[in-house]
Amino acid sequence: MPDTDVQDHAKALHSDLFEVGVFDAVAHKMALRTWDLDSLLQSEKWLRYQNANGKDIYIRPAGEHAMSLVDDLTPQSVAKMREDGVIPAALVQTSPGNFQAWVYHGQVLPKDVSTQIARDLASAYGGDLKAADWRHFGRLAGFTNRKPKHLQPNGHQPFCRLLWATGQSYDRAGAYITRAETAVAEQQKALLAQRREILQAPVRGPAKTIDAFRNDPRYEGDAHRSDYAYSLYALSHGVPEHQVASAIAGRDLGKKGNPVQQQRYVEGTIKKALSRIGGLGR
Numbered sequence: 001m002p003d004t005d006v007q008d009h010a011k012a013l014h015s016d017l018f019e020v021g022v023f024d025a026v027a028h029k030m031a032l033r034t035w036d037l038d039s040l041l042q043s044e045k046w047l048r049y050q051n052a053n054g055k056d057i058y059i060r061p062a063g064e065h066a067m068s069l070v071d072d073l074t075p076q077s078v079a080k081m082r083e084d085g086v087i088p089a090a091l092v093q094t095s096p097g098n099f100q101a102w103v104y105h106g107q108v109l110p111k112d113v114s115t116q117i118a119r120d121l122a123s124a125y126g127g128d129l130k131a132a133d134w135r136h137f138g139r140l141a142g143f144t145n146r147k148p149k150h151l152q153p154n155g156h157q158p159f160c161r162l163l164w165a166t167g168q169s170y171d172r173a174g175a176y177i178t179r180a181e182t183a184v185a186e187q188q189k190a191l192l193a194q195r196r197e198i199l200q201a202p203v204r205g206p207a208k209t210i211d212a213f214r215n216d217p218r219y220e221g222d223a224h225r226s227d228y229a230y231s232l233y234a235l236s237h238g239v240p241e242h243q244v245a246s247a248i249a250g251r252d253l254g255k256k257g258n259p260v261q262q263q264r265y266v267e268g269t270i271k272k273a274l275s276r277i278g279g280l281g282r
Contacts, residue, residue: 005141005142005161005162006040006041006044006140006141006142007037007041008090008141008162008165009059009090009092009140009141009142009162009165010037010040010059011037011165011167012089012090012102012104012165012166012167013059013060013061013065013067013089013090013102013167014061014065014066014067014089014104014167015061015062015063015065015067016036017034017035017036017061017062017063018034018035018036018037018040018059018060018061018062019032019033019034019059019060019061019062019137020032020033020034020035020040020043020047020057020058020059020140021033021057021058021059021060021137022047022050022055022056022057022058023055023056023057023058024054024055025054025056025146025147026054030058034062047140047143048143051143051144051146054146055146056139056143056145056146056147057139057140057143058137058138058139058140059137059138059139059140060135060136060137060138064108064109064110064111064114064134065108065109065114066104066105066106066107066108066109067089067102067103067104067105068102068103068105068114068117068118068121068134069100069101069102069103069118069131069136069137069138070088070100070101070102070103070118070121070122070125070127070132071100071122071127071128071131071132071136071138072098072100072126072127072128072131073098073099073100073101073125073126073127074097074098074099074126075097075099077099077125077126077127078091078099078101080125081101081125084124084172085170085171085172086103086121086124086125086170086171086172086176087166087168087170087171088101088102088103088164088170089102089103089104089165089166089167089168089169089170090102090141090162090164090165090166090167091162091163091164091165092138092139092141092160092161092162092163093160093161093163094139094145094158094160095145095147095150095158095160096150096158099163100138100139101127102138103121103170104167104168104169104170104173105117105169105170105173105176105177106169106173107177109134109177109180111134111135112134112184113177113180113181113184114133114134114135114180115132115133115134116180116183116184117176117177117180118132118133118134118136119132119133120176120179120180120183121176139160140160141160141161141162141165142159142160142162143159143160144156144157144158144159144160145157145158145159145160208230208233209247210226210227210230210234210247210248210250212230213226213227213229213230213233214226214230214251216229223251224269227248227269228269228272228273230244230247230248231244231248231269231270231272231273232273232276232277234247235270235273235274235277236277241270241274244270244273245266245267245270248266248269248270249262249266253265253266
């Protein structure tokens with residue numbers, strides 16, 4: 001029979017698919033599996049074998065999702081969350097006196113908004129800001145926490161206990177989402193203004209030619225790297241795309257294939273550079 005903690009924990013995360021991580025602390029390597037709930041439950045014996053052999057077991061919803069993880073909470077922090085109406089959809093005790101809260105927003109959120117809410121929640125309740133992003137792993141309930149510092153006097157490691165898993169949204173979800181959306185919009189606006197300021201700044205001294213990049217020892221003779229670096233530089237300084245394309249095509253592109261493939265290489269290099277600078281070189 002599957003562990004009810006594993007099943008209840010997964011169900012509370014409101015996802016059809018889960019990314020399950022098996023972390024080897026010695027090798028500092030995470031093995032990933034993407035499973036639906038049935039596959040997760042069918043793989044429980046394998047996960048327990050890995051856990052018994054020193055691996056830590058983690059879980060997160062796959063893809064964009066409707067959850068935020070607040071890590072490294074104290075009992076006082078959890079109590080404050082409940083007082084404020086930010087009741088977690090799932091709460092896991094990962095070690096004595098330490099908790100991870102999964103908060104359900106009631107809707108799937110874009111990555112940047114999800115990350116901002118995770119940061120807001122961590123700041124408000126003393127969580128780990130380094131773990132505050134849209135897709136951070138949490139420990140899967142029902143498995144032991146293998147960190148050496150948690151080794152108990154009896155030689156055992158503490159189990160990650162699922163304290164509750166209602167899967168319910170919290171009362172202040174709408175307010176947190178609105179605040180995060182506003183913050184993200186302001187950040188994007190500021191970034192756009194910064195990019196425009198950079199692009200509109202006058203060029204000091206003579207503009208560099210593509211040859212300056214091709215002869216730059218930093219690129220170690222790699223023509224693809226130098227073409228891309230030149231494209232970034234030229235487009236960000238207002239050089240028209242057709243001139244950048246002509247400069248790139250000025251060398252022998254025979255290794256790229258036929259003329260159609262060569263043209264795709266030129267256009268792809270420019271497109272990648274434009275994407276990097278926000279398309280403002282157009």
